[in-house]
Amino acid sequence: MRRVLVLALGLAVGLTACARFQPVQRDRVAVGGGLSVMGSAVWNRFPVGVLGADAAWTQDGLPLDRVLFYVAHGDGTPLFEHGRDRRSLEYRANMTATEIADLWASELALAGNGDVRTGAPQPVRFAGLPGFRFDYSYANPSGLVFDGFVVGAATAKGLYLIAFAGTRAHHFLAYRSAAEHLIGSAEIAVE
């Protein structure tokens, strides 16, 4: 149970033998659900979602640094996927950023992480829309500490989030600006 996250990431790494990471091209990349970002060759995309995210990108490997994309999450859908023995928490369309940050923290705690902290949400523009941003940190079940931030917006098409995290020891500071760049380039197509 405490190892759901580790298992998920271990699985992700183990799967690379068959489902390989693919380098991201230096062009606008459609992530899904109408969300696109400017790609860069420093990132590698994993072909299947992890942690319930619709896409996962990394520079040095998902266990060390990662950008998770959640696109067009509808009312009543879970944000993360937990094991069968644990109920997943549902996103509600009328949630505020405060409630989404609480949900995020609970999801991390449910995945077996310790010392989960979230910063106060701040209003920001995301993909040209009124959105929010909050910082977070946690210690994974092996005691490795991560820092990260989430930027997102709730739209008529659902919730969009881009979450970056990296080890406090190195990856967060090293790749933070690349992640900021990526988030800053986000566009959501209006149909």
Next chain:
Amino acid sequence: MRWISLTASAMTLLLALGGCSAGLPELVPRARPDIRSDEAGLWLVAAKSEAALQQAPTAISDPGLNRYVRGIACKVAGPYCPDIRVYLVREPGLDARMLPNGALQIGSGLLLRLRDEAQLAAVIGHELGHYVERHSFDKAWRQRVGSDIRAWLGVLAQGLAGGGGDAADALMPVRDGAFSSSQEIAADSIGLRQMTAAGYAPAAVVDFWHASVAELGERQSSIALRLLARHPAPGSRLDRLRTAVAAVAEPHAVRGYVRYQAALAPFRAAFLADEVRLRLPTETLRLFERLRRQQGLDATLAFYWGEVYRLRGWKDDRQLALKFYGEASRLPNAPVALDRSIGLVRRSESDWLAARAAFRRYLAAAPDAADAAMIRAYLAEMPEA
């Protein structure tokens, strides 16, 4: 004179608790296993776990709280004081673990659930009992009857070489099995002896296990109550404890309620928030009932009670949340976040007027709150009432 009477009470306790387990000989104070023994191998693995505990990001570093709990542990451990090292860990749920080498891990969820110092002494005494009686080693040995324990310890020791899994994982087979009923009886006996000798009211031990079993309710187990999985407390064990405690009624014994609650006060809100964050509403509501029975309802507990309902969000939960927020607001020292939560509930009900009023009260009370800009954005987005 005092020593004689205490020894006599200890004897009574042992008799009342009945047959002790015919296990390994007790560890004497300052004892270390023979370096060539299998038990030394187990201690080595435990030492690796202990090193991880020292570095753990979840360690509670507050010197005051550490000093306070260590002081009680030392009093209860008596001659074993130098053998026991206490580690406080921020971890919701009911849990404490004694590693075979005397490293005692105490979770914040346990501290939150205790009523008083005597209950803490009872838990420490019981864990000490498992240490003195070498139950982890005994258990490991028994679990491996028919297999070669050396080979098994060899596997565990691979964790020592670093690399892969952490030592805590390597210790899992030792830690997570339940102690046997005879081991529980033996640990209860030593725990009672030690807490009584330290001057604590033995009745606290019954209160603690009874309240923990009540929190479990009719379920077999709960992921929030890991201590009960490792230390089963069926009715027969509680009856035995009750009889033993009645035999050593000590009118001057200490409960230490005020002192304990004062020591915990600075951390209580954070520990309550950790429990709420687990999103186990049924379990958390049972915990809160336990705390209300023990300590009464204060503004902090009432606020988090409301939070459980707000976050669960079932049909009548908004009304229940508002009821508890209302109670919190009438009690002294209501948390500032109370009005923000009321605002969130009112907003989700589309009661814009009440939501605005609550968010404005929050901003008036905490104009420099870290999330003030976000709350102002909520106010700006809301339709005119």
